[in-house]
Amino acid sequence: MEGETMKVLIQVQDLNVFYGEQQALMSVSLEFYENQVHAIMGPSGCGKTTLLRCLNRMHELDSSVRVDGKIFLSGINIFSIPAMEVRRMTGMVFQRPNPFPNMSIYDNVIAGYKLNNIHLKKDEANQIVEESLKKAALWVEVKDKLHKRGTFLSGGQQQRLCIARALAMKPKVLLLDEPTSALDPKSTSHIEELITELKNTVTIVLVTHNIAQAGRISDYTAFMYLGSLVEYGPTEKVFTIPSDKRTEEYLSGKFG
Numbered sequence: 085m086e087g088e089t090m091k092v093l094i095q096v097q098d099l100n101v102f103y104g105e106q107q108a109l110m111s112v113s114l115e116f117y118e119n120q121v122h123a124i125m126g127p128s129g130c131g132k133t134t135l136l137r138c139l140n141r142m143h144e145l146d147s148s149v150r151v152d153g154k155i156f157l158s159g160i161n162i163f164s165i166p167a168m169e170v171r172r173m174t175g176m177v178f179q180r181p182n183p184f185p186n187m188s189i190y191d192n193v194i195a196g197y198k199l200n201n202i203h204l205k206k207d208e209a210n211q212i213v214e215e216s217l218k219k220a221a222l223w224v225e226v227k228d229k230l231h232k233r234g235t236f237l238s239g240g241q242q243q244r245l246c247i248a249r250a251l252a253m254k255p256k257v258l259l260l261d262e263p264t265s266a267l268d269p270k271s272t273s274h275i276e277e278l279i280t281e282l283k284n285t286v287t288i289v290l291v292t293h294n295i296a297q298a299g300r301i302s303d304y305t306a307f308m309y310l311g312s313l314v315e316y317g318p319t320e321k322v323f324t325i326p327s328d329k330r331t332e333e334y335l336s337g338k339f340g
């Protein structure tokens with residue numbers, strides 16, 4: 085990575101978010117780079133999820149939230165194109181695995197196409213299902229039970245199914261909101277390995293409470309505190325020579 089010029093995929097400029105009267109993000113500006121893993125860390129309530137939700141315009145589903153500022157994805161202002169288009173380019177995976185309970189594994193993977201009324205030919209659908217499950221490192225475990233319900237899988241497998249569902253739409257960015265916090269250590273390390281592999285095909289923004297996880301798998305780390313971006317840079321630098329005292333204190337477990 086050293087010496088390479090990173091290509092900017094997302095530019096966040098002067099982002100402010102308000103929940104009613106309460107300001108949750110204060111003038112946040114940063115860039116996310118193509119094919120890199122970016123961790124957003126910080127104590128509870130500092131605005132990590134709020135920032136992530138701006139990237140796919142999720143806040144617009146709640147009329148009490150106001151978002152000010154600019155976000156460019158591949159140079160396009162995401163507020164100037166239909167929200168559905170933005171969401172198609174930015175797959176999202178949540179803390180708790182949430183496969184659609186009444187759908188088979190197969191239908192879960194291609195659910196995004198159905199929700200968007202995109203018709204797939206049988207061959208095309210088969211190919212997308214296989215490819216996405218392979219990318220999510222789940223194919224081998226489920227290839228003989230594709231028509232069983234996704235909810236029969238273990239928690240870690242369900243989370244990989246949710247990752248496959250997001251990847252099926254061929255997003256540019258994968259937004260992961262504490263994707264391992266509901267999982268056991270073995271499933272967690274499986275997902276961490278997967279994230280490291282996935283960055284070859286997709287850019288990743290990961291919200292995590294887990295400092296060690298940010299250190300293990302991210303290339304860039306952002307540290308947020310009380311709605312502000314305190315520090316952002318290559319993970320190695322942030323972890324070894326943080327420039328802000330609050331980052332140092334957070335990393336050494338003094339708060340959070």
Ligand SMILES: Nc1ncnc2c1ncn2[C@@H]1O[C@H](COP(=O)(O)OP(=O)(O)OP(=O)(O)O)[C@@H](O)[C@H]1O
Pocket residue numbers: 103106108126127128129130131132133134135293
């Ligand atoms: N829907 C909402 N309505 C009102 N306030 C909200 C809402 N969502 C978040 N907040 C507030 O905004 C601030 C930032 O919340 P956010 O969820 O982004 O923090 P976080 O860093 O992701 O926290 P955690 O690590 O606990 O998930 C907090 O003070 C939170 O209480």
